[in-house]
Structure formats: C-alpha cells, structure tokens
Amino acid sequence: MSLRARLALPAILSALAVLAACGGGSSDPPVNPPPSGNFSNSNLSGNYVFSVTGTAADTSNDFVTIMGSFTADGNGNITGGFLDQNSTAASGLILDNITSGTYSVGADGRPVGSSSNPAGLLTLQTQNSGTFQFDYVLTSSRHGLLTQFETFGSASGSLDLQADVSPADIAGRSYAFNLTGASGSGNNVCGFSASLTSIPFATVGAFTLDTGGNVVSGVEDFNNNCTAEANVAITGGDIDLSTIPGTAALTTGTGGSAITYIFDVYPIDATHLKFIEIDSQPMLVGDAFTQTSAIPVGNNVFTMAGFDIDPNVGGPFTAAGIFDFDADGNIHSDSVEDINDAWLPGQFGSITGGPPITAISTTPLTGGRAEITFVTGFVNGNDGIACSSNCVFAAYPSSGGVQMLEIDNGGITNGVAYAQTATSLASGEGYGLSQTGVFFDGVQFSTAEDDIAEFTNNNGRFTGIIDVNQQGTLFFKNSFSADYTADTTVIGRGSVSPNSNGYFLTTYVVDNSTAVAVSSDNTFVGLGVLAKQNSSAKSNAVANHLAVLRVNSSAHVRNSTAKKASPAHSSTIHTQNGPKSRSIKTRSK
Numbered sequence: 001m002s003l004r005a006r007l008a009l010p011a012i013l014s015a016l017a018v019l020a021a022c023g024g025g026s027s028d029p030p031v032n033p034p035p036s037g038n039f040s041n042s043n044l045s046g047n048y049v050f051s052v053t054g055t056a057a058d059t060s061n062d063f064v065t066i067m068g069s070f071t072a073d074g075n076g077n078i079t080g081g082f083l084d085q086n087s088t089a090a091s092g093l094i095l096d097n098i099t100s101g102t103y104s105v106g107a108d109g110r111p112v113g114s115s116s117n118p119a120g121l122l123t124l125q126t127q128n129s130g131t132f133q134f135d136y137v138l139t140s141s142r143h144g145l146l147t148q149f150e151t152f153g154s155a156s157g158s159l160d161l162q163a164d165v166s167p168a169d170i171a172g173r174s175y176a177f178n179l180t181g182a183s184g185s186g187n188n189v190c191g192f193s194a195s196l197t198s199i200p201f202a203t204v205g206a207f208t209l210d211t212g213g214n215v216v217s218g219v220e221d222f223n224n225n226c227t228a229e230a231n232v233a234i235t236g237g238d239i240d241l242s243t244i245p246g247t248a249a250l251t252t253g254t255g256g257s258a259i260t261y262i263f264d265v266y267p268i269d270a271t272h273l274k275f276i277e278i279d280s281q282p283m284l285v286g287d288a289f290t291q292t293s294a295i296p297v298g299n300n301v302f303t304m305a306g307f308d309i310d311p312n313v314g315g316p317f318t319a320a321g322i323f324d325f326d327a328d329g330n331i332h333s334d335s336v337e338d339i340n341d342a343w344l345p346g347q348f349g350s351i352t353g354g355p356p357i358t359a360i361s362t363t364p365l366t367g368g369r370a371e372i373t374f375v376t377g378f379v380n381g382n383d384g385i386a387c388s389s390n391c392v393f394a395a396y397p398s399s400g401g402v403q404m405l406e407i408d409n410g411g412i413t414n415g416v417a418y419a420q421t422a423t424s425l426a427s428g429e430g431y432g433l434s435q436t437g438v439f440f441d442g443v444q445f446s447t448a449e450d451d452i453a454e455f456t457n458n459n460g461r462f463t464g465i466i467d468v469n470q471q472g473t474l475f476f477k478n479s480f481s482a483d484y485t486a487d488t489t490v491i492g493r494g495s496v497s498p499n500s501n502g503y504f505l506t507t508y509v510v511d512n513s514t515a516v517a518v519s520s521d522n523t524f525v526g527l528g529v530l531a532k533q534n535s536s537a538k539s540n541a542v543a544n545h546l547a548v549l550r551v552n553s554s555a556h557v558r559n560s561t562a563k564k565a566s567p568a569h570s571s572t573i574h575t576q577n578g579p580k581s582r583s584i585k586t587r588s589k
Contacts, residue, residue, distance in 0.1 A: 029477065029480075031108050032107075032456060032463070033109075034108065035428050036534040039107055039138055041103070041105050042074045042075075042141075043141045045141070047069060047162040048069060048070055048160060048162055049067075049159065049266045049267075050068060050134070050146055051065070051068075051157045051158065051274055052157035053065040053066075053155055053157060053180075054154045054155025054448060055155070055471055056089055057152055057153045060088070060185060060196050060197065061197050062087050062092065063088045063181060063182040064086075064089070064092065065086055065087070065155070066083065066084070066085045066155065067084050067266060068081055068082050068083035068124075068245075069081050070098050070101065072103065076105075078098065078102065079100070081097070082098060082244060082245055083126055083132065084096075084264050086277060086278065087283065094129045095264070096127055096128050097126060101123045103122045103123065104119060104120030105120065108430070108454045109144070110135075110136070110137055110465060115477040118467075118476035118477065121135055121136075122135075132150070134147065134148055135149035135467050137433075137533075138432075139532065139533045140534055143159070143161070144432070145158060145433075145529070147434065147451075147469055148450070149469055153471065154448045156452070160268045161268075162268055163268065163269040163270075165241060165269060167213055167242055170213065173208075173291075174206060174207070174208040174291040175206065175273065175289060175398070176204070176205070176206040176292075176398035176400075177203075177204065177207075177286060177287065177403065178202075178203075178204050178286045178403035179202065179204075179277075179285060180201070180284065181283045182198035182201055183199045184198070184199050184282070185197065189225065190412065191309070192311040192314060194314060200225060201222075201223070201224045201282045201283075203221060203284065204221055204404065205220030205221060205396065206367060206368035209239060213239050214237070215237035219234060219369050220232045220250070223406060225412065226309060226409065228406070228408065228409050230371075230394060230407045231369070231394075233253075234250055235253060235258065236251035236258075237249040237250040237251045241267060246265035247265060248262070248264075248265045249263070261284070262278055262279040263277050263284075264276050270290075272287065272290075272400065274287055274288075289398035290399045291368045291397070292397045292398055292399055293397070295329060295395065295402055296402075297325055298325065298419070299322050299324050299420040300323045300324075300325060300402065300420060302320065302323055302402075302415055302416065302418070304319040304380075304415035305527055306380070306381045306406070306412050307412055308342050309382055309411045313341070314342070315341075315342030315343065315446075316342060316437065316438045316525040317342065317381035317525070318339065318518050318519065318526060318527050319340075319413075319415075320337075320338055320517065321335065321336045321337035321348075321357075322490065322493075323335050323357075328361070329361025329370065330360045332358070333349075334356075335358070336349035336357065336490055337349050337357060338520065339384070340521070340524075341384050343440050346384055348377055355376050357376070357378045358376055359372050360375065368397070369394060369395070370394075370396075370397075371394060371395065371407075372392070374389075374393075375387075375388075376388060381411045382411060390408060391406070391410065392408040393413075394407050400416070401419075402417040402418075404416065420510060421511045421512070423509050424486065425457055425530070426457065428457070429532050430532070430533035431454070431455055431530050432533060433451070433452065433453040433454070433455065433528060433529070434451070434531075435505075435517065435519070435527065435528030436526055439523060439524050440525070441523070442522070449469065449470045450469045451467065451468050451469070452466070454533075455482075457484065460486075461481075461482075462480065462481060462482040465477055466501050479501060480500065480501050480502055481498070481500045484496050493508055494506070494515075495507070495520070504520045505517040506518050506520045512532075515530040516530075517530065
C-alpha cells in the first residue's frame with residue numbers, strides 16, 4: 001500500500017505534518033454510509049466491553065494489552081467505566097477508573113473529522129493514568145472493530161455491548177479458553193538470538209464451575225517460547241462476578257508446585273467472558289466461551305498466528321484456511337491453507353496440487369480436550385516446511401470456535417477454527433475491516449501495524465476509507481479501494497487486490513456476516529477480519545479473532561533472499577499529531 005513506503009525519514013514526516021496542517025481535509029475521500037443505512041451517536045449507547053492487543057511504540061517492542069468496560073450515553077459522552085492494561089514494559093500494569101470521555105460516530109460508523117482534524121475518536125479519560133484513544137468502525141449497535149490510535153503504540157481488537165451477567169448466570173457452566181501474550185522480555189526467541197523483544201506465551205484449556213463459581217475440574221496446555229507443557233490439570237480457582245470488573249483465579253499443580261494466575265474478568269454475556277491477567281508474569285489476555293461437546297463436522301475456517309522457528313528466518317507467521325473434519329476427527333485431504341511466513345506468502349493443500357493436508361484426532365474428547373496430529377501438508381512456521389507426522393495441537397471446541405495451540409515443542413502457533421456456515425460475501429453491503437500484523441520495508445526495517453477501514457462491496461469492488469497506525473505513527477482518513485475475486489476452486493475462499501491503500505489478502509468466509517483474512521503481501525504479515533455492517537447477529541469470529549498470538553515485530557528478519565516488496569499504490573498521506581504524553585501509574589499487584 002502507499003502507506004507501506006514507511007515514511008522512515010524524519011524530514012518526510014515533518015513535511016507530511018505540514019501538509020496535513022495546511023490541507024484542511026479538502027482532499028479527503030467522501031464519507032459514504034453503508035447501503036443499509038446511516039450510523040450516528042445513538043448506535044453507541046449502553047455498557048460496552050472493549051479490548052485491544054498489540055505493541056508499544058518503544059525500542060523494546062513491548063507487548064501491550066488493554067481491556068475494560070465503559071458506559072456510552074448515545075449522545076457522544078462516556079459517563080464511566082474501568083480500564084486495565086498489562087505490558088512487558090516497566091510500570092506496564094494499570095488498573096484504573098474511567099471518569100469521562102467522548103466520541104462522535106459518522107454516517108459510515110467511523111469517527112467524524114478530516115485527515116487534518118480526526119475528531120470523533122473514542123477517548124477515555126482515566127482517574128490516574130491519563131487519556132486513552134481508540135479508532136473504530138461500528139458494525140451494529142452491539143459490536144464494533146477497534147484499534148488503539150495514539151502515539152504510544154499500535155493494537156487491534158473489538159468492542160461489544162454488554163449484557164447483565166450475575167454470578168448465578170455462569171454457575172455450573174463449563175468454559176474453554178484461549179489466552180495469549182508474553183512471559184517477559186529477552187533476547188532469545190525459541191532458541192536463537194534476537195533483539196530485545198517480548199517472549200511469546202500462550203495457553204488453551206477448559207474448566208467447569210460449581211454453583212458457587214468455584215473451579216471443580218479442568219485441564220490446560222501451555223506453550224512458553226516454543227516449550228510446551230501439555231495436558232496439565234487445573235486443580236483450583238474461581239470466577240467472581242459480584243464486582244466490576246469480575247475476578248478469576250486458575251490454579252495448576254498442588255502444594256509447593258501450585259501456580260495461580262489472577263485475572264480481571266469482563267463478561268459480554270454468560271457464554272463469553274474476556275480475561276486479562278493482572279498479576280506478575282506472564283501477561284495473558286483472551287476469551288473464554290461456553291464449552292461444546294465435539295469438533296464441528298465439515299468445513300471449519302481457521303486462522304493461526306505464531307513465529308517461524310527457523311534461525312535463518314526468525315519472523316512472524318500467519319495462516320488461514322479450511323479444515324474439513326469428519327465425525328471421527330479426521331481432517332480430509334480437501335483441506336487447504338494459505339500462509340505468510342516472514343513476508344513470503346504461500347498456498348498448500350489442494351489449491352496448488354501440493355501435499356494434501358490430513359490429520360487425525362489422536363485422542364478422544366476428554367474433559368473438553370483433544371489432540372490433533374497433522375500427518376502431512378500443514379505448515380506451522382518452519383521456513384515453509386510442511387509437518388510430517390510431528391505437528392501436534394491441543395484442541396478445545398467451544399461456542400467461540402475450536403481453540404488450538406501447538407504443543408509439539410517445534411514452534412509456537414495459536415489459533416481458532418470456526419464452523420463455516422456461509423461461503424460468499426454480500427454485494428451491496430457495507431463492511432468493517434480490521435487487520436493486525438507486521439510491516440517490512442523489504443530491506444531491514446519492520447514495525448507493528450494495525451489498520452481499520454469501512455467500505456462498500458459493489459460486485460467485488462471495495463471502496464471506502466482506511467485509517468492506519470504504524471506502531472504510533474498515525475494516518476487518518478485515507479481512501480481505500482480494492483478488487484475482490486471469489487475462488488472458483490475452493491468455495492468460500494477469495495482474494496483481495498488493492499488499488500489504493502491496502503494489502504493483498506486471501507479471505508475465507510465464515511458466516512453470513514464475517515470473513516477472515518491472511519495477508520498474501522510481501523511487505524505485511526498479518527491477519528484480518530471483514531464484518532458486515534448492520535448485521536443482526538454478532539459473530540464470535542470477530543469477537544476473539546484478533547486476540548490470537550501477537551506476531552513478533554522485532555526479532556530476526558528473513559535474509560536477503562526474501563522477495564521484493566509488492567508495488568506501492570500512490571496517494572496523498574496525512575499525519576496526525578498524537579495526544580499529549582500521559583504518566584503511567586500502577587496499582588500494587
């Protein structure tokens with residue numbers, strides 16, 4: 001995309017800042033509401049849960065996650081709420097009250113304003129920690145896509161209208177969870193040296209509550225920096241929703257070996273809880289969904305994110321595709337996968353006639369857990385080499401998809417698979433687009449990037465507006481145009497080719513309101529989601545898709561054999577001055 005030119009030189013940044021100040025928004029793209037109708041402030045009214053996960057704008061590329069809840073009055077004012085932040089940065093823990101805030105929703109579900117004056121952002125003022133600022137695209141009054149939009153960092157996530165959930169509503173339920181984040185900072189990622197960066201950590205599991213909210217049984221799998229600990233018993237804990245936010249504890253082990261992880265909990269409804277860890281390391285964030293009894297039979301659209309463990313590569317890895325499960329847990333050979341392995345995209349499975357993706361669930365579903373061993377064809381981040389009977393994933397089916405984590409000590413890949421219930425994007429509809437990943441200039445510079453857009457799909461032509469955060473460098477209200485082509489071989493698969501300010505994407509339709517995407521671009525490794533506006537139902541593919549393992553933006557960059565960057569698409573770029581610096585304060589752990 002034209003923004004991928006990176007603007008690395010201070011002189012260029014200064015010149016663009018002057019241009020933005022003088023432009024007055026006269027060259028801004030027009031605001032076009034979705035064909036289904038206009039949005040306004042009244043579409044953001046009630047209590048909402050929000051969360052974003054990403055990277056700080058500092059030299060250590062610290063992992064940062066922010067979660068909380070706020071009350072919107074429908075007239076552009078935030079009247080209260082709570083905000084939690086956890087980070088690998090020093091003094092990265094914030095537990096604070098939201099005292100006020102503002103927003104202004106435009107007709108397209110985005111903030112109002114121009115490139116030179118991006119008014120209408122969701123601004124949350126906290127009691128002790130300053131102001132937090134977010135960009136958004138509303139898809140309905142119940143749901144929206146969200147990005148951190150300030151100079152402190154770059155992150156993506158979602159916001160959801162919150163139902164009233166009492167302790168009695170979750171009593172006796174079983175939940176499957178997927179939590180990702182970091183176990184600290186260091187110079188060793190999966191066994192080889194890297195610049196100072198966050199160390200990847202992820203866990204999936206399931207637990208059952210009694211009528212008092214106590215954990216009576218459970219099991220969990222961990223992957224810390226490519227070292228797995230599988231099938232670990234959850235021996236205790238509880239969830240207490242009598243306070244706002246709620247709290248949770250999960251304990252593994254007994255006696256002197258017991259480890260307890262402490263979380264704040266923000267319920268969206270009784271089937272979907274959001275967790276953010278508030279104790280010492282690790283720093284985890286994610287979702288818990290009500291447990292289901294089986295992996296769905298048929299096509300399941302999956303997304304994966306992780307890290308390429310080859311020491312000659314050492315970069316971010318993302319994937320998306322289809323697992324076709326039968327009733328016995330086998331994955332059929334018509335399954336397909338698209339990857340972006342450290343800025344080298346590729347396709348596997350029947351799409352290219354390569355080795356088919358096959359696997360079998362090697363263990364029955366016990367305590368909500370199964371293990372999937374890939375026999376052939378699936379790539380998990382090892383310089384493009386497909387698994388050969390040695391890629392093993394823990395899998396936990398839930399109402400929010402099958403939660404999956406690599407546990408074979410050969411990498412750290414985490415993701416979700418969703419039952420596919422539709423196969424096409426709707427024409428004549430408005431969509432929100434959010435994507436998160438790592439940009440690479442083709443030479444030596446990489447940085448985290450989070451983009452958010454609104455567009456209308458007219459028979460495969462996307463036109464709209466996109467906002468970009470390149471790890472604290474902000475671009476607001478740029479034109480967005482792309483062409484979409486449905487695949488004739490794999491039903492539900494498609495490709496997006498940018499005309500202005502976009503990346504090449506491969507998409508997979510999940511349901512009648514949602515598609516997921518993996519970048520097929522040589523300058524951007526990332527995942528994304530397309531969510532139809534004015535949708536009557538919230539998709540769980542949106543709810544937790546962007547909370548998968550945050551791709552690493554600062555470790556070793558693939559050697560000079562990497563492909564060159566795709567051609568850029570020219571347009572005028574404007575910059576925005578960020579908010580004033582805020583002091584970071586912490587609460588005792």
